[in-house]
Amino acid sequence: MRVPLRPLARILQARQDGVNPDQIEKENLRIRHEGMREKSRGRAQFRLLILCVTFVAAFATIGARMGLMAATEPVEPRTSAPGAEIVAGRADITDRNGRILATNMTTHSLYAQPKVMVDPKGTAAKLAAIFPELDAAALERRFTDGRSFVWIRKVLSPEQMQMVHEIGDPGLLFGPREMRLYPNGTLAAHVLGGASFGAEGVHSAEVIGTAGIEKALDTRLRDPAQAGSPLTLSIDLSLQATVEEVLDAGMTMLNAKGAAAILMDARTGEILVMASLPTFDPNDRPSPLVDKDAEPGDSPLFNRAVQGVYELGSTFKIFAVAQAMELGLVTPSTMVDADAPLIWGKYKIKEFDGHNYGPLLSVTDVIAKSSNVGTAHIALMIGPLRQQAFLKSLGFFEPTPVELIEAPGAKPLIPKKWPEIVTITTSYGHGMSASPLHLAAAYAAIANGGVMIKPTLLKRDGATTGVRVMSEETASESVKMLRRVVVEGTATLGEVPGYEVAGKTGTAEKTKKTGGYYDDKVINTFAAMFPASNPQYVLIVTLDEPLDTTMSEDRHTAGWTAVPVAAEIIRRVAPLMGLRPKLEPPATDAVTAASN
Amino acid sequence: MRPVLYILSFLALIALGFWAYRENYATQAALKDVEGLRSEIAGLRESLAVQRAEWAYLNRPDRLRQLVDANFDRLGLMPMEPSQFGTAAAVAYPAPKMPEVSFTTDVQGTITTEEGL
Numbered sequence: 001m002r003v004p005l006r007p008l009a010r011i012l013q014a015r016q017d018g019v020n021p022d023q024i025e026k027e028n029l030r031i032r033h034e035g036m037r038e039k040s041r042g043r044a045q046f047r048l049l050i051l052c053v054t055f056v057a058a059f060a061t062i063g064a065r066m067g068l069m070a071a072t073e074p075v076e077p078r079t080s081a082p083g084a085e086i087v088a089g090r091a092d093i094t095d096r097n098g099r100i101l102a103t104n105m106t107t108h109s110l111y112a113q114p115k116v117m118v119d120p121k122g123t124a125a126k127l128a129a130i131f132p133e134l135d136a137a138a139l140e141r142r143f144t145d146g147r148s149f150v151w152i153r154k155v156l157s158p159e160q161m162q163m164v165h166e167i168g169d170p171g172l173l174f175g176p177r178e179m180r181l182y183p184n185g186t187l188a189a190h191v192l193g194g195a196s197f198g199a200e201g202v203h204s205a206e207v208i209g210t211a212g213i214e215k216a217l218d219t220r221l222r223d224p225a226q227a228g229s230p231l232t233l234s235i236d237l238s239l240q241a242t243v244e245e246v247l248d249a250g251m252t253m254l255n256a257k258g259a260a261a262i263l264m265d266a267r268t269g270e271i272l273v274m275a276s277l278p279t280f281d282p283n284d285r286p287s288p289l290v291d292k293d294a295e296p297g298d299s300p301l302f303n304r305a306v307q308g309v310y311e312l313g314s315t316f317k318i319f320a321v322a323q324a325m326e327l328g329l330v331t332p333s334t335m336v337d338a339d340a341p342l343i344w345g346k347y348k349i350k351e352f353d354g355h356n357y358g359p360l361l362s363v364t365d366v367i368a369k370s371s372n373v374g375t376a377h378i379a380l381m382i383g384p385l386r387q388q389a390f391l392k393s394l395g396f397f398e399p400t401p402v403e404l405i406e407a408p409g410a411k412p413l414i415p416k417k418w419p420e421i422v423t424i425t426t427s428y429g430h431g432m433s434a435s436p437l438h439l440a441a442a443y444a445a446i447a448n449g450g451v452m453i454k455p456t457l458l459k460r461d462g463a464t465t466g467v468r469v470m471s472e473e474t475a476s477e478s479v480k481m482l483r484r485v486v487v488e489g490t491a492t493l494g495e496v497p498g499y500e501v502a503g504k505t506g507t508a509e510k511t512k513k514t515g516g517y518y519d520d521k522v523i524n525t526f527a528a529m530f531p532a533s534n535p536q537y538v539l540i541v542t543l544d545e546p547l548d549t550t551m552s553e554d555r556h557t558a559g560w561t562a563v564p565v566a567a568e569i570i571r572r573v574a575p576l577m578g579l580r581p582k583l584e585p586p587a588t589d590a591v592t593a594a595s596n
Numbered sequence: 597m598r599p600v601l602y603i604l605s606f607l608a609l610i611a612l613g614f615w616a617y618r619e620n621y622a623t624q625a626a627l628k629d630v631e632g633l634r635s636e637i638a639g640l641r642e643s644l645a646v647q648r649a650e651w652a653y654l655n656r657p658d659r660l661r662q663l664v665d666a667n668f669d670r671l672g673l674m675p676m677e678p679s680q681f682g683t684a685a686a687v688a689y690p691a692p693k694m695p696e697v698s699f700t701t702d703v704q705g706t707i708t709t710e711e712g713l
Contacts, residue, residue, distance in 0.1 A: 242675070
């Protein structure tokens with residue numbers, strides 16, 4: 001209700017008293033204004049309060065939500081489209097035709113919670129009966145010493161799991177496990193390497209590669225984005241099996257300690273076969289040797305094809321000759337000094353078995369007869385610097401770039417200084433060491449018309465470009481010389497009718513740890529390519545300490561050991577690759593006879 | 597007028613609530629269904645992987661070689677050899693057609709009959 005500013009009764013009273021009635025109006029106005037101010041302040045305070053409450057509520061909501069999200073277990077979104085990639089954690093490995101070399105299998109691990117165990121003693125005894133490698137007493141001790149968690153087995157087979165179920169103790173629990181499986185057993189074991197468990201939990205464990213390509217390409221194999229697409233190797237399973245079979249038979253027959261073979265496509269650099277014997281089963285990888293005196297080559301884990309860094313002997317001669325031809329120093333028919341022995345300072349360069357092929361020998365015959373002295377003279381024409389540069393371009397100074405974890409560690413052994421005597425010895429493959437894979441890559445360069453291509457274990461699509469290390473003419477002349485070695489030289493046992501094998505033998509004595517060479521321990525190598533008219537494949541066969549005892553006298557030169565093994569490999573493998581033998585065209589009479 | 601509007605909006609509210617309730621449960625059922633299917637797919641994938649591994653294991657070259665050796669008398673399989681390649685020239689042409697026999701011949705002889713025929 002509005003109060004009048006000039007209430008009549010008071011005005012009249014004031015007039016009577018002689019007071020200014022305006023005073024009353026002012027007084028009333030002041031009171032009214034005061035009331036209005038009070039009211040608006042109250043309203044403003046109320047608004048501030050509302051605002052405050054709103055903000056507090058908003059922040060409290062956000063805070064509570066954040067707390068909730070941080071505290072709760074993450075849940076997979078249920079409404080999103082189902083991904084097709086809920087597959088194995090580690091990608092499969094297949095050969096070039098898609099046949100499985102490594103895959104995963106779901107199995108279970110076994111662990112125990114002793115606190116909830118009903119009968120620790122009986123359970124331990126029953127477990128030991130199922131798993132012979134477990135010790136009942138030790139197991140019982142671990143079950144009863146107060147710990148609350150015990151790992152028992154990393155992987156179980158379904159039968160073993162059923163047997164453990166039948167024990168029926170509530171303290172025995174299973175955790176799912178993804179296990180790496182190599183269905184082909186020992187086949188290509190050195191390429192694949194092996195896998196084991198990394199970080200382990202009850203619900204899962206990560207599978208990590210321990211050697212070979214499994215370790216070298218671990219990141220690719222574990223990448224969830226690529227888990228669905230298998231890793232395709234350049235290896236061919238059928239060829240690998242055939243080569244391993246023949247190589248194993250050859251190794252047994254020739255009493256060799258070890259053997260290695262590499263079959264490579266010269267055009268693409270793809271390694272079709274990489275075998276190293278003795279081998280192992282990657283499903284049950286043996287532990288590395290701990291004996292300090294043992295040579296690494298004694299372990300089956302040792303990959304001779306990649307890690308076997310040895311002097312490769314006369315197989316190197318073709319590089320000196322090819323370079324001399326490339327530089328225009330010699331032609332295949334040039335006669336060079338081959339008068340043995342060659343005296344160089346305090347060294348005496350001899351031929352095998354004390355022969356003398358001299359006084360003069362054509363360059364082709366230097367290769368065909370494998371003359372050390374002839375090669376030495378050719379190498380001296382080239383000189384140390386150019387020789388080093390050429391061998392470097394062929395990749396002999398670096399580890400091979402192949403996709404194995406062992407490859408970068410297998411460095412070739414290069415002499416620190418390179419005087420002329422090293423030039424001479426290197427020209428026939430002594431004094432510097434390299435692996436069979438180095439040799440395969442270098443021979444592939446010759447077979448590929450002088451273009452060096454990086455060897456690989458992964459399947460390549462189509463041809464690849466490489467670096468030219470020699471002219472096409474030099475390469476083709478070199479192949480012709482290597483063909484002569486098989487036709488009439490040191491590798492006549494390597495002839496396979498129809499496949500025009502070309503190649504070079506090499507026999508190198510093993511070096512003693514104490515220095516010097518063994519007389520009777522040799523490494524025999526045969527480096528071959530076929531067919532010579534259009535080389536497509538390169539094959540390296542290496543035998544470690546072979547001895548041919550089939551004849552009256554024991555022989556350990558490559559021509560009698562590695563060469564026949566290589567010939568048998570080519571005979572078996574070439575038809576599998578669809579390589580048609582070049583045979584004499586049938587006589588026309590025969591056709592007439594067959595037609596009617 | 598106003599009460600009618602109130603009643604109508606109240607009815608609409610009930611209808612919408614019923615619809616939302618049903619949709620909610622239908623969605624949950626569908627999600628459950630999807631989850632079931634997904635675990636079924638995972639299970640099938642797993643058994644597919646096992647069968648693939650089994651197939652690779654049964655077809656490993658070692659075993660095939662043993663089987664071939666064991667059944668040599670029946671199958672007679674040998675490793676592939678270069679001599680097994682043939683040339684087109686070595687394939688015989690089909691034999692030319694012989695003219696059909698168009699004349700009849702008299703066959704002379706005696707026919708003996710057995711008793712009872």
